[in-house]
Amino acid sequence: MTYWFIFSDRQLLLASDGGKQSIPLADAMPLPVAEGTIVHDVGTIDGHDCKAYCTTCDDLGGLERCDLRASYFKLDKRMYDKAGAARELVHWDLTSRYCPACGTQTRRTQRIGKVCPACGHELFPSISPAIIVLIERGDAVLMVHARNFRGTFRGLIAGYVEPGESLEDCLRREVMEETGLTIKNVKYFGSQPWPYPSVIMVGFTAEYESGELRLQEEELDAGRFFTIDTLPELPQKLSLARRLIDWWIGKQGKTAKQE
Ligand SMILES: [Zn+2]
Known part of the structure; x- marks a missing residue:
C-alpha cells in the first residue's frame, strides 16, 4: 500500500x-x-x-x-x-508548468527536473535559504514580534539570504538592519526545511557585542531582551525558532512551561 x-x-x-x-x-x-x-x-x-x-x-x-x-x-x-x-x-x-523565460509549456525530464522544449531553459525546485539567530546578552535573550508573524508570540531575528551573501554576511546584515546591534561568537545551531513554501531555515546562536537596541519599524513592532523569568509567549514547537529558544531555556537549567 x-x-x-x-x-x-x-x-x-x-x-x-x-x-x-x-x-x-x-x-x-x-x-x-x-x-x-x-x-x-x-x-x-x-x-x-x-x-x-x-x-x-x-x-x-x-x-x-x-x-x-x-x-x-x-x-x-x-x-x-x-x-x-x-x-x-x-x-x-x-x-514550473511554463517556461519563465519564453512561456512555452515545460516537459519533465527527470524526477525533479523539467526543461523548456523551445529554449532549453532547465527548471529545478528552488529552495530559498534564510537565517534565524538567537542573540544572548548576559542572562537575557532577544525576542521580537515581526509584523508578518501569525500570532502574538515573540520569535527571533530572521531573514532571507540575498544574492552574493554568505550565511554569516546575511546574519550580520539582518541583525544590524532589524536591531542596530553588532554580534559576536556566532555559532551554527542547526537547520530545518520550512515548506511555506520552499525555505531552508539555518539557525545560529550569537552574543550581543555592541549597540543600542533600535527596532526596524517596517518589519518589527515589538522586541527586547527577556530573562528566564519574564519570557513572553513562545513560538510553536514546529519551528526552529522554538528549538533555539528551548535550547536557551535548557541552558538556564529550566524547561519551557509552554506547549
Ligand atoms: Zn523557454
Missing part, C-alpha cells in the same frame, strides 16, 4: 478515523490528479511508498483539508516532515 500525500487548495488532505487523523494509506490513488500535474515519488515510510500530488476535485471522498502547519500537531514527526517535502514538490510542479 502507498501513503498518499494529496493537496487541495494548498491544504493537505487527511483521513479521519474516530478523531485520529492520518495520511491516507491505500493501494489505489484516492482522488484524481489535477490535469497537467505530476504524481511525485517522495521516498518510503515503514516500507510503504510515499507519493504526492494535487487534486482539483470538489468531492474529497471523506478526506479532510488540514493546513500544513496544523498537521504538525496531528501527525507524527516523520509524516509531517514527509508532508513538507511533498508540499514543496507539488508547489514546484504547479509553478
Whole structure:
C-alpha cells in the first residue's frame, strides 16, 4: 500500500478515523490528479511508498483539508516532515508548468527536473535559504514580534539570504538592519526545511557585542531582551525558532512551561 500525500487548495488532505487523523494509506490513488500535474515519488515510510500530488476535485471522498502547519500537531514527526517535502514538490510542479523565460509549456525530464522544449531553459525546485539567530546578552535573550508573524508570540531575528551573501554576511546584515546591534561568537545551531513554501531555515546562536537596541519599524513592532523569568509567549514547537529558544531555556537549567 502507498501513503498518499494529496493537496487541495494548498491544504493537505487527511483521513479521519474516530478523531485520529492520518495520511491516507491505500493501494489505489484516492482522488484524481489535477490535469497537467505530476504524481511525485517522495521516498518510503515503514516500507510503504510515499507519493504526492494535487487534486482539483470538489468531492474529497471523506478526506479532510488540514493546513500544513496544523498537521504538525496531528501527525507524527516523520509524516509531517514527509508532508513538507511533498508540499514543496507539488508547489514546484504547479509553478514550473511554463517556461519563465519564453512561456512555452515545460516537459519533465527527470524526477525533479523539467526543461523548456523551445529554449532549453532547465527548471529545478528552488529552495530559498534564510537565517534565524538567537542573540544572548548576559542572562537575557532577544525576542521580537515581526509584523508578518501569525500570532502574538515573540520569535527571533530572521531573514532571507540575498544574492552574493554568505550565511554569516546575511546574519550580520539582518541583525544590524532589524536591531542596530553588532554580534559576536556566532555559532551554527542547526537547520530545518520550512515548506511555506520552499525555505531552508539555518539557525545560529550569537552574543550581543555592541549597540543600542533600535527596532526596524517596517518589519518589527515589538522586541527586547527577556530573562528566564519574564519570557513572553513562545513560538510553536514546529519551528526552529522554538528549538533555539528551548535550547536557551535548557541552558538556564529550566524547561519551557509552554506547549
Ligand atoms: Zn523557454
